Each structure stands twice: as structure tokens, then as C-alpha cells.
Amino acid sequence: MERSDNRRISKHKLWITLGVIVVALLYFIRLPFYLTMPGHAITISPMVEVGADEDVKQGELMLTTISMSRNETNLVEYALGSFKDYWELYPAEELRMDGESDEEYNQRQLLLMENSKEKATYAAFTAAGQPVERILEDALISYIKPGAPAEKHLAIGDNVKAIEGEPVNDETDLSNAVTALGEGDRIRLTIERDGRERNVEVPITKGVLNDVEKPMIGVGLTMNYSVTSDPEVVIKSEEIGGPSAGLMFSLEIYSRLVDQDITRGRSIAGTGTIDFAGSVGAIGGIKQKVVAADNAGADVFFAPRSGDNFKDADATAKDIQTAMTIVPVDTLEDAIHYLEALEPVA
Incomplete structure (x- = not known):
């Protein structure tokens, strides 16, 4: 009898051990995918200060977000992303640059947000017909493709001051110069590193970007601008990353500058x-952002016309049977003109 009891105890321990192993496999084995899902629609007004103004809107302007796993998915998350509506899996190589870590990716998204704020401020002041200035402060090397020619000559954080002897003025200057020289040539860059300027020559090779083969040296640049405006604009975006709130920030700033309720009382x-x-x-993630906006009760959703954004947004709106109007826009002016044509809510 004692031997039978011992066998039962041993089997019980075995099943527990196997269960622990299975749970560990489900939660700790990582797959090269990121899980995204509908996030939130966030009222922008509390995030934006334009001088000492007060918000005059009866309605609200909202940016939309997606929720994304900070790390690559485990097996449980992968399974959820495979069958839940508007939960999507993105291969890691579509989001991260080659050799980029999770932390580097997150930092790059925060930098993109900071650049987006400056562009939103400049665009809004221009649309409102108010003076605004921008100055390029830095053109920083923020990414180097492993194995690319740049890896032997440049370092993350190098500040590119000149290209072929010409000052850097725009974020397309480097790619345009590389394309003009072509594969097999060398491009001369003046960089600042550790407070000292130096000249380097980087060989140009051929690589693939967005499925197109073209000359490249294998770097990514982050352009840091300073925008000077009166009144001063402060945007407190906290931990929200990426450049996709640019349009909505612009509309919020514009509404303060013209001192009008451009929402006409709508969300x-x-x-x-x-x-x-x-x-x-x-x-990216426009389907989930449409769902987030609908969950928040938005009346109108502005979607970029470019790419498949508007098509995907419109299809999602029909699928979830929302009463929200999906409006395609190419420019900030398109969004402003649409809002100006709305009748105020009684």
C-alpha cells in the first residue's frame, strides 16, 4: 500500500513539473513578433500650452494610440494576436531597424515624437499666418546598419555638420547626396564627435530600403530643430512615442492661435x-486607432490619404459599424477646411 501511495505521489510531482515547464515555455519563449492592439483616444488640450491662452473649444481634439508589447511576444501573446479582432502581430524586422534593441527602438520613438512637436508647431503657426522660425540644431547619426560601410567610419551620436563641404539644411540632404554620387564612390562628411570636428570619407554601396535597391552608406539621421514662436508652445507628451500625433497637435495649436472652436462642439x-x-x-496601426477613436465616442476621424491609410480606416469603420465620419486628408489645410465647413452643434 505504501509503495502504491509513493507511485501516486511521484506521478503527481511529475505532472506538476510538466505543468511548470509548459507554463514557462508559454510565457518565456520569445518569438520575433510584436503584438499591437487598439489603444486610447486622448484629449490633447491638457497636454498643450500656447503662451498663457485658455482653451476655447466646446468639443475636443484627440490623438489616437495603439498599445504595443514592449518586448517580443511570448507564445500566449502570439496566440491572442492570431485570433482576436484588431489585435495584430508585426514581424520585428518591420518595426526595428537591423541590429536595433528594444530599448533603442523605444528611444527612437521618443525622438520622433520630439521632432513631431516642432513640426506641428511650425505648421500650425504657418497655417494661422503667424510668424515662426526654425533652426536646424543637429543632424545626429541615430542608427548604423550592421555590416554597412558607415560602421567603420561613423558612430551613433556623431553630428553631421556638412556633406561634401555643404552645410546640412534638410533631412533629405544626405540621401540625396549619396544617390547623386552612386555606388562605388565615397561621400565626404564633416562630423562633430566629442566636441571636435573631423572629416571622414564613407564608401557608398548598394542596399535595399522599402523593397527598393538604391545607393546607401547604411545610416539613419535624426534631425533636431529648434522652433521659435511667440507665444511659446509647450507640448507635454510624456511617454507617448512616434510621429503620428503630428496632425492632431497642429490642429490643437492652430485652434489656440485663432482663438476659435474649430471642433464646432464635436469630438x-x-x-x-x-x-x-x-x-x-x-x-502604422490605423485600424486599431479607428477602433480606439470609436470606443472614445469620436464624431470625426482624420486619416492620411497616403498609402492605404484611408482605405484601411474606411474599411474598419464599416466593419465595426461606427457612426464616426472618416475624413481623408493630405494636408493640415484639408483638415482645417473640413472643420470650418461644419455647422456648430446646437
């Missing part, structure tokens, strides 16, 4: 990058 959500000229660019 206006949306997404899209913004550049200094006020052009609106495509973003």
Missing part, C-alpha cells in the same frame, strides 16, 4: 505625421 480624433510644410503622412 475630433485622428492621426498622421506632419512636416514643416503641413503635409500629412501615413502611419
Whole structure:
């Protein structure tokens, strides 16, 4: 009898051990995917200060977010992302640059947000017809592709001061110069590192970017601008990363500058990058952002027309049967003109 009891205890311990192993495998084995899901629609007004102004809107402007796992998915998360509506899995290589760590990716997203604020401020002041200035402060090397020619000549944090002897003025200057010289040539850069300037020559090779083969040296630049405006603009975005709130920040700043309720008493959500000229660019995760805006009760959702953004947003709106109006925009002016044509809510 004692031997039978011992066998039962041993089997029980074995099953417990196997259970612990299975749980460990489910939660601790990582797959090269990130899980995204609908996030939130966040009222922008408390985040933005334009001088000592007060918000005059009866309605609200909202930026939209997605929720994303900070690390690569485990098996449980992968399973959830495979069957839950509007939960999506993105291969790591589509989000992170080659060789980029999770922490480096998150830091890059925060830098993109900071750049987006400067562009949003400049675009809003320009649209409102008010004076604003911008100065390029730094053109920092923020990414170096492993194995690329730049790896032997440049370092993360190098400040590119000149390209082929010409000062850097725009974020496209480097790629344009590399393309003009072509594969097999060398490009001469003046960089600042540790407070000292030096000249380096970097060989140009051929690589693939967005499925297009083109000349490159294998670096990413982060352009830091300072925008001077009166009144001064302060945007407190906390830990929100990425450039996709640019359009909505611009609308919020614009509404303060013109001292009007451009929402006409409605809840206006949306997404899209913004550049200094006020052009609106495509973003990722637009399906989840439409769901987030609908969950928050938005009346209107601005979607970039470029890429498949508007098509995907419109299809999602029909799928979830929202009463929210999906509005395609190419520019900040498009969004402003749409809002100006709305009748105020009684």
C-alpha cells in the first residue's frame, strides 16, 4: 500500500513539473513578433500650452494610440494576436531597424515624437499666418546598419555638420547626396564627435530600403530643430512615442492661435505625421486607432490619404459599424477646411 501511495505521489510531482515547464515555455519563449492592439483616444488640450491662452473649444481634439508589447511576444501573446479582432502581430524586422534593441527602438520613438512637436508647431503657426522660425540644431547619426560601410567610419551620436563641404539644411540632404554620387564612390562628411570636428570619407554601396535597391552608406539621421514662436508652445507628451500625433497637435495649436472652436462642439480624433510644410503622412496601426477613436465616442476621424491609410480606416469603420465620419486628408489645410465647413452643434 505504501509503495502504491509513493507511485501516486511521484506521478503527481511529475505532472506538476510538466505543468511548470509548459507554463514557462508559454510565457518565456520569445518569438520575433510584436503584438499591437487598439489603444486610447486622448484629449490633447491638457497636454498643450500656447503662451498663457485658455482653451476655447466646446468639443475636443484627440490623438489616437495603439498599445504595443514592449518586448517580443511570448507564445500566449502570439496566440491572442492570431485570433482576436484588431489585435495584430508585426514581424520585428518591420518595426526595428537591423541590429536595433528594444530599448533603442523605444528611444527612437521618443525622438520622433520630439521632432513631431516642432513640426506641428511650425505648421500650425504657418497655417494661422503667424510668424515662426526654425533652426536646424543637429543632424545626429541615430542608427548604423550592421555590416554597412558607415560602421567603420561613423558612430551613433556623431553630428553631421556638412556633406561634401555643404552645410546640412534638410533631412533629405544626405540621401540625396549619396544617390547623386552612386555606388562605388565615397561621400565626404564633416562630423562633430566629442566636441571636435573631423572629416571622414564613407564608401557608398548598394542596399535595399522599402523593397527598393538604391545607393546607401547604411545610416539613419535624426534631425533636431529648434522652433521659435511667440507665444511659446509647450507640448507635454510624456511617454507617448512616434510621429503620428503630428496632425492632431497642429490642429490643437492652430485652434489656440485663432482663438476659435474649430471642433464646432464635436469630438475630433485622428492621426498622421506632419512636416514643416503641413503635409500629412501615413502611419502604422490605423485600424486599431479607428477602433480606439470609436470606443472614445469620436464624431470625426482624420486619416492620411497616403498609402492605404484611408482605405484601411474606411474599411474598419464599416466593419465595426461606427457612426464616426472618416475624413481623408493630405494636408493640415484639408483638415482645417473640413472643420470650418461644419455647422456648430446646437
